Amino acid sequence: MLKVIDLDKSYNRQKQSLKAVSFTAKPGEVTAIIGPSGAGKTTILRSVNQLIKDDAGQILLDDEDIRQANKSDLRRIRHHIGMIFQNYNLIGPLTALENVLHGRLGAKSTFAGMLGLYSATEKNEAAKLLQDVGLADFALQRCDQLSGGQQQRVGIARALMQHPKMILCDEPIASLDPKSTKLVMDILRELAQSKQLIILINLHQLDIAQTYADHIVGINQGTIVFEGPERALTPEKLQAIYRQPETKAVTADAN
Amino acid sequence: MKTVKQAPISLPPKLSLLTRPRRILRTVLGGLTLITLYALLTLNTAGLKISSAMSSLGNNLNIMFLHPGVGQDTWSLLLRALVTSISLGLLTTILGALFAFFIAMGAARNLAPAWLANTIKAAMAFIRAIPTILWVLIYSVVMGLGASAAVVGLTFHSIAYLVKAYSESIEATPAETIEALKASGVRFWPIVFQAILPSIIPALLSWTFIRFEINFANAVAVGAAAGANDIGYYLFMASGFYFNFHEVGLIVYLLLAVAVVLEIISIQLRGHYLKQN
Amino acid sequence: MPTKPTPQQFFRRRNRQLLIILLILIGIYWLSMVLVNFQTMSSLAQVPAGLIWLAKNFIPTQRSLSYLGAISFQLWRTLLVSIASTICAGLFSLFFAVLGAKPTAPAPYWRVIVRLGASLVRNIPVVAWSMILLFSFKQSDFTGFLALFFMTLGYLTRAFTETIEDLDPEKLNALRAVGATYLQCVFCGVLPEVATTLMSWLLYMIENNLRDATLVGILTGTGIGFLFNYYFKSFRYDAAGLIVLLIAVLVIALELTSTRIRKAIA
Numbered sequence: 027m028l029k030v031i032d033l034d035k036s037y038n039r040q041k042q043s044l045k046a047v048s049f050t051a052k053p054g055e056v057t058a059i060i061g062p063s064g065a066g067k068t069t070i071l072r073s074v075n076q077l078i079k080d081d082a083g084q085i086l087l088d089d090e091d092i093r094q095a096n097k098s099d100l101r102r103i104r105h106h107i108g109m110i111f112q113n114y115n116l117i118g119p120l121t122a123l124e125n126v127l128h129g130r131l132g133a134k135s136t137f138a139g140m141l142g143l144y145s146a147t148e149k150n151e152a153a154k155l156l157q158d159v160g161l162a163d164f165a166l167q168r169c170d171q172l173s174g175g176q177q178q179r180v181g182i183a184r185a186l187m188q189h190p191k192m193i194l195c196d197e198p199i200a201s202l203d204p205k206s207t208k209l210v211m212d213i214l215r216e217l218a219q220s221k222q223l224i225i226l227i228n229l230h231q232l233d234i235a236q237t238y239a240d241h242i243v244g245i246n247q248g249t250i251v252f253e254g255p256e257r258a259l260t261p262e263k264l265q266a267i268y269r270q271p272e273t274k275a276v277t278a279d280a281n
Numbered sequence: 282m283k284t285v286k287q288a289p290i291s292l293p294p295k296l297s298l299l300t301r302p303r304r305i306l307r308t309v310l311g312g313l314t315l316i317t318l319y320a321l322l323t324l325n326t327a328g329l330k331i332s333s334a335m336s337s338l339g340n341n342l343n344i345m346f347l348h349p350g351v352g353q354d355t356w357s358l359l360l361r362a363l364v365t366s367i368s369l370g371l372l373t374t375i376l377g378a379l380f381a382f383f384i385a386m387g388a389a390r391n392l393a394p395a396w397l398a399n400t401i402k403a404a405m406a407f408i409r410a411i412p413t414i415l416w417v418l419i420y421s422v423v424m425g426l427g428a429s430a431a432v433v434g435l436t437f438h439s440i441a442y443l444v445k446a447y448s449e450s451i452e453a454t455p456a457e458t459i460e461a462l463k464a465s466g467v468r469f470w471p472i473v474f475q476a477i478l479p480s481i482i483p484a485l486l487s488w489t490f491i492r493f494e495i496n497f498a499n500a501v502a503v504g505a506a507a508g509a510n511d512i513g514y515y516l517f518m519a520s521g522f523y524f525n526f527h528e529v530g531l532i533v534y535l536l537l538a539v540a541v542v543l544e545i546i547s548i549q550l551r552g553h554y555l556k557q558n
Numbered sequence: 559m560p561t562k563p564t565p566q567q568f569f570r571r572r573n574r575q576l577l578i579i580l581l582i583l584i585g586i587y588w589l590s591m592v593l594v595n596f597q598t599m600s601s602l603a604q605v606p607a608g609l610i611w612l613a614k615n616f617i618p619t620q621r622s623l624s625y626l627g628a629i630s631f632q633l634w635r636t637l638l639v640s641i642a643s644t645i646c647a648g649l650f651s652l653f654f655a656v657l658g659a660k661p662t663a664p665a666p667y668w669r670v671i672v673r674l675g676a677s678l679v680r681n682i683p684v685v686a687w688s689m690i691l692l693f694s695f696k697q698s699d700f701t702g703f704l705a706l707f708f709m710t711l712g713y714l715t716r717a718f719t720e721t722i723e724d725l726d727p728e729k730l731n732a733l734r735a736v737g738a739t740y741l742q743c744v745f746c747g748v749l750p751e752v753a754t755t756l757m758s759w760l761l762y763m764i765e766n767n768l769r770d771a772t773l774v775g776i777l778t779g780t781g782i783g784f785l786f787n788y789y790f791k792s793f794r795y796d797a798a799g800l801i802v803l804l805i806a807v808l809v810i811a812l813e814l815t816s817t818r819i820r821k822a823i824a
Contacts, residue, residue, distance in 0.1 A: 075735050105737035115732035120750050121300070128746055132737020139738065140745040166300070188736060302823045308755060309819055313645050313760070320642035325699040336701075338694040346691070368590035375587050410809035412772040415802055418790060419616070423608035429601040433608070501683045502773055509594070513685055520689030521777075533686050540681040547804045 027052055028074070028192060028224050033083035035069055037246075043069055044080065044248045051241065053191075053222045056215055058229050058239035062268050066222070067228040071194050074226065075107045076100060087192065105132030108185025112197035114177040118170030122161060124178045125169055126152040129187025155183040159213060160201035169278040175206025182213060200230055211238045232264070329368070345530030351520055352528030353521055359515060363535050366504065366511040370497035373432055377439025377496075378489050384440065384471065385447035391456055401444065408441035417503045431507035435499055446488040450481045490550060494543055501536065616799030625797045629785060633804055636781040639703050640767035647710035648760050655718030656744055661727040664740070672715065680712030684770065688777035702780040706767050714759060721755045722748060754823050761816035768809055 028051040035044040043066050051057035059067045072078040074085055076092055085092045092103055108129070116125045130148055131139045144152075156165050159179040169177060178198060185193050195214065199207040215238050218225045229235045235242060235256075242259055244252030244267035251266045252259065351359060387393045389400040408416075417434030424430045454477050462472050504513020505521075512532060519528040563571065575710060591598060656662045658672025687705045695701040725748065733743045775783020789797040 044611050077731055077735060101737045101739065102736075104735060107735070109732065109735040111728060111732060113728060115726070115729045117729060117747055117750050119753065123795070128733060128738070129736055131733065131746060134742075136739045136741050139742040142746065168300075186796075194735075264823070302754075305819065306753060306823045309757070309823075313641055316638060317642040317645040320638035321646075323637075324642075324703060329695060329698060329700060334694045334696075338690070341690055341693060365593055371586055372590040372594055372596060375583060375590075379706075406810060406813070407806055410806040410813070411802055412769040412805065414773040414776060415786070415805075419586055419612060420608055423611050424601065424604055430595045432594065432596050433601055433605060441676075445809040491633075498683060505685060506776070513683070516683065516685050517689070517777075518685065524693065526690070526693075529686060529690070533682055534639075536683055537678070537681050540677075544677075545581070 027088060029086040031084040033080055035080040042248060047250055049243045049250060049253050051224045051226050053224050054218055055240040056218050056225045056227060056238055057241040057243060058227050058235040059243045059245060060229055060235050060267060061245035065245045067226060067245060068196060071196050071228050074194055075104050075109060096101045101132055105188055106191045108188045108190035108193040110181040110185055110195050110198050115183050116169040116177055116180055119168055121166050121167055122156060123152050123165045125180050126155055126183045126187050127186045152187055155186050159183050161190060169281060174202050175209060178202060178210050190223060195227040197228050286528040341526050344526040344535060348527055348536040349530035349534055350527035351531060352525040353523060354515060362512040362515050366500045366513060369431060369500035369511055370493055372491060373439050373496045374493040376436045377443055381440045381443030381447055384444045385451060388444050388448035389451035391452055391459060405441040405444045408437060413499050414503050417507050421507055426508040431503055431509040435496055439496060443492055447485060448452060450484040453491055455478060476483040490547060593756045615795040618800040618803060619796045622796040622800045629801055629804060632782045632785045635699060637768060639781060640764055640771050643706035644710055644760055644763045644767055645704050647707050648714055650711055651714035651718050654715045655722055659719045659722035661725060661730055662722060662744060662748060676715035679708055684709060684773055685777060688774050692778045697779045699780050701778045702774050706771060707775045710763050713719060713727060714763060717759050718756060721752050725751050729745050757823060758820055761819060765809060765812045
């Protein structure tokens with residue numbers, strides 16, 4: 027169970043980008059964070075594994091506060107949080123298999139990880155995961171030669187290699203075509219159920235969120251304006267989530 | 282997983298991650314490392330004592346950078362020499378660019394017949410392969426020591442360098458653009474000046490500027506050999522003849538100042554170039 | 559609000575700009591000519607005569623073949639020194655580049671230190687490096703090696719830093735998110751991404767160093783440059799010509815090999 031309590035973050039003094047953000051995400055469910063661009067979706071997601079340092083609040087993963095963790099604790103916690111990105115962020119010249127094996131780096135000694143010393147068990151597990159996401163034939167191909175949808179599936183396999191409790195997905199389908207989108211989202215939903223993972227996902231596309239998410243967190247200008255099951259999302263609630271700030275509307279008229 | 286229906290594949294017993302490009306990369310690196318080790322072990326050090334050499338080097342660097350001075354020359358003399366070096370760089374770059382531009386027309390595969398392009402490219406590769414200093418020395422025999430030999434020698438190398446850069450820029454123009462104009466009966470020079478030139482001017486300018494930086498450094502480097510009375514000559518005399526490291530330090534500072542100015546200009550040019558695109 | 563120029567005005571303005579630029583260039587050229595004391599026409603007229611002289615005197619003859627042994631030995635030593643200085647400098651440059659590049663710098667002040675250092679080393683001219691080192695390290699191959707080493711160090715540090723900075727920093731974030739340590743990020747993320755580009759730079763610098771080694775050799779009295787200077791000063795032009803020819807052949811051979819290697823590892 028992931029509990030985020032009263033999270034604050036401001037990048038500069040004038041503007042606070044997260045204001046007392048609180049929500050929960052349960053294992054076995056897909057939790058989607060939705061809202062207009064610039065609302066703070068990415069900031070929330072990246073605070074959860076502390077790629078962005080927030081200012082105040084609590085982030086409890088199975089009752090352990092990530093924000094209090096020291097350097098080595100943080101490394102251990104991150105090892106159990108997979109993350110996939112809009113731009114996949116694979117190491118292009120390396121093979122798909124090696125990119126999946128990178129999922130083990132958090133569990134290895136610095137030295138063994140540096141030199142890429144992986145055991146046969148690890149290699150076989152990586153190959154098995156690639157097979158699970160339908161990429162068995164591409165294991166030894168360079169990642170920059172794969173299509174976007176294939177690269178995102180390698181990203182998922184890399185996250186699974188971490189034996190995660192949770193997978194964070196930062197706009198995972200924003201660069202994908204409809205067919206790959208469906209494939210990737212199907213895999214993510216299936217994983218949540220079969221492995222009882224917490225899947226926390228940032229989405230720009232409302233229709234995808236409504237189709238795939240069990241639990242929805244709506245955010246507007248750094249404040250949570252909705253949290254609840256997908257079916258509770260009424261048109262009024264949607265309007266509150268996607269409401270444009272009034273000052274912006276005025277400038278838009280001026281132009 | 283329900284999205285994927287595939288018979289389980291049997292994995293090879295040992296997964297080899299050594300793809301061909303990687304094997305070549307490692308072989309080349311390994312080979313170069315071996316050569317390096319061999320070279321270092323067999324290097325002729327002429328009975329050198331590293332510790333005393335190091336302390337002498339440290340001492341000289343200290344004199345150079347912390348106590349610069351004009352030595353037996355004067356400020357005005359050195360500044361005049363610096364201006365001469367900059368002028369040498371400018372002169373050879375402008376001259377080189379002018380010649381290179383027209384030669385590059387013949388070396389671009391999308392403008393000239395293949396045989397001509399290949400011949401010019403091979404000739405330029407040969408000129409480029411011979412170090413600038415050798416061109417300057419060779420011309421100093423023919424023309425006598427002085428600025429002329431330095432200018433001609435430096436220009437020779439500039440032309441060869443710029444022809445390569447320019448012709449590759451010209452070749453980057455899409456073939457369709459040229460075809461379209463040719464098809465509508467436009468002649469050769471109008472095509473060059475109306476279609477090709479406008480689109481590659483930023484690239485030409487940036488290559489020319491890079492070459493100017495190189496030419497300035499080369500002018501300093503060959504100054505000693507050519508006797509063109511430029512800053513390189515004074516640097517050589519101060520360091521190799523009078524062993525006056527105060528003056529060497531001052532000259533190095535002067536050259537660094539020019540380098541900083543050139544760096545700033547180059548950043549400005551690049552900014553301008555990016556804005557245009 | 560400025561009014562839009564008519565086409566006539568536009569072309570007139572552009573032609574005027576072109577004319578001004580042309581005049582400025584001619585002005586610069588004329589001024590430089592005066593300052594350097596260079597006569598364009600009479601000097602250019604001498605170029606063909608120079609080439610003919612070159613063809614008459616610099617063509618290696620039967621006699622020059624007797625120098626072939628000494629020349630090949632020095633050429634071989636010079637090639638070794640070029641490679642060794644490039645590889646050694648490359649190793650240090652990689653270390654400094656990782657410290658100084660934005661995505662991998664351990665602390666912001668490292669960026670400033672590395673940048674300033676590399677710029678300083680790079681902009682000290684060859685002549686200064688050669689003479690300073692010659693004074694302390696005497697006339698030996700080692701001096702030539704050091705001079706090339708420092709020049710390469712400055713150059714490659716900048717090139718490597720820029721290569722690493724071209725990398726998308728998000729890729730390193732992905733590895734950090736996995737729980738990778740700093741060194742793991744560098745070795746598993748940065749190095750594989752930049753390996754081929756760095757290799758290209760190394761090959762280019764070997765080629766470049768072979769050319770620069772001639773000048774360094776003339777100044778420090780080592781390697782092929784020394785031999786060239788020796789034959790040249792004693793009017794044995796055919797032998798000097800043989801050296802020029804062999805250097806050109808070696809550089810072109812290296813260039814072709816590098817191109818092939820670059821294609822193979824891409």
